[in-house]
Amino acid sequence: MNPTVVPRRALPAPRGALSAAVVEVLRRPAGSAVPTVSGADPYSEDPLLTLHTCYELHYQGFAEVDENWEWDPDLLRLRRDLERQLLAALSADVPGGDDVDAEVDRLLEPTSDTDGIAGFLAERGTADQLREYFVHRSIYHHIEADPYAWVIPRLRGQAKAALVAVEFDEFGGGRGDRVHARLFADLLSGAGLRPDYLHYLDAVPAPMLALVDMMSLFGLHRGLRAALVGHFAATEITSSPAARRLADIARTLLPHPACVHFYTEHVVADAVHEQVMRREVIAELLHAEPETAAGLVFGIQATTLLEDRFTEHVLECWRADRSSLRQEIALTDPRTAAGPGRR
Structure with missing residues (x-):
């Protein structure tokens, strides 16, 4: 693969109702109805993945997602509401x-x-x-x-x-x-x-x-x-x-x-x-x-x-001798030349 080419990844797997709704709407033409934000913990998986998904539209984007979603007013309003919740949490949790x-x-x-x-x-x-x-x-x-x-x-x-x-x-x-x-x-x-x-x-x-x-x-x-x-x-x-x-x-x-x-x-x-x-x-x-x-x-x-x-x-x-990741993934690959290391 040409290392200068960055293929777009697929939309992420949802982590709750809000991210599921946003992932689903991003598969539709820009301008489709956008969900509203709930009052979930701003540090939790669902709102954070939703924010990340909105932000990624300003980076490389996702495969098969309409480019016009990047500046869609309704999606920006949803992002604004999530941002306000995260900012409020951060402001409350630091001394300032x-x-x-x-x-x-x-x-x-x-x-x-x-x-x-x-x-x-x-x-x-x-x-x-x-x-x-x-x-x-x-x-x-x-x-x-x-x-x-x-x-x-x-x-x-x-x-x-x-x-x-x-x-x-x-x-x-x-x-x-x-x-x-x-x-x-x-x-x-x-x-x-x-x-x-x-x-x-x-x-x-x-x-x-x-x-x-x-x-x-x-x-x-x-x-x-x-x-x-x-x-x-x-x-x-x-x-x-x-x-x-x-x-x-x-x-x-x-x-x-x-x-x-x-x-x-x-x-x-x-x-x-x-x-x-x-x-x-x-x-x-x-x-x-x-x-x-x-x-x-x-x-x-x-x-x-x-x-x-x-x-x-x-x-x-x-x-606790358990993975810190959300799901089991292959962490070893026979193609690696890194040597055995400590397992």
Whole structure:
């Protein structure tokens, strides 16, 4: 398959009444009657998958779905109602404030090597658990830098120029084979997994869906531009040390060059990106628009909240010796060249 061609995936399997209704209506011509939103927990599977399905119309779309659904007014109203519920939940679950320096300092605090998913994998993880982690992250890394591109026309001056510089690296510095989304597809192949765009969407549960939906939510609204910058900064500030640990874990559990390379690529690049995001993007945005401080803090705190919820879900499942995915999938493939690893 030509790696530059991204075939559209089929519509996802529904996870409740609302997502079932939206999937069904998307099979019809644009303008068909759209369902209304119920009061379900905004962190639950059904509303999060519905949001993800609406957002995907702005990315690659789905096979056999009318392109005109992307800007259908009734579907946008449904999406707006879901967004309001998710935003209300996030706002209620983070402390808020406007002390950007304090939030950034917390991100820079070192973590223990035994903490979190990386700590579990390093201490007693298996190759299949590392593959499982890759499956979760696939729906994020397939669009890794795309939502941040929406904020570019909403910034000015040095903040815009600096963010574009980071994005240039994320998109491979002008080389398609080095786009980070492509590098993650190579990682999936190296791990013996399917590299296809959103191939594992149906297997990925709510905690990762929430994180990816948040990125799109922030990116698609000018009024949330500071939250998106805060999220982007939080990701870049914490990425380099995490990537170093995951590179070491991959060398042990799945030592295929593509698995290791994806993380080693991020060790140096994201250490630079951290400085750029802190000293040029955030600092310049605050200088030009001091009123964005609360939005920056919200973006950082919401990212931490959802990453922590994801980590708690995965570790709870692994400590109980069960899969953290929604459904059983093949996590081994005879085509892989990654070596046996620890099973």
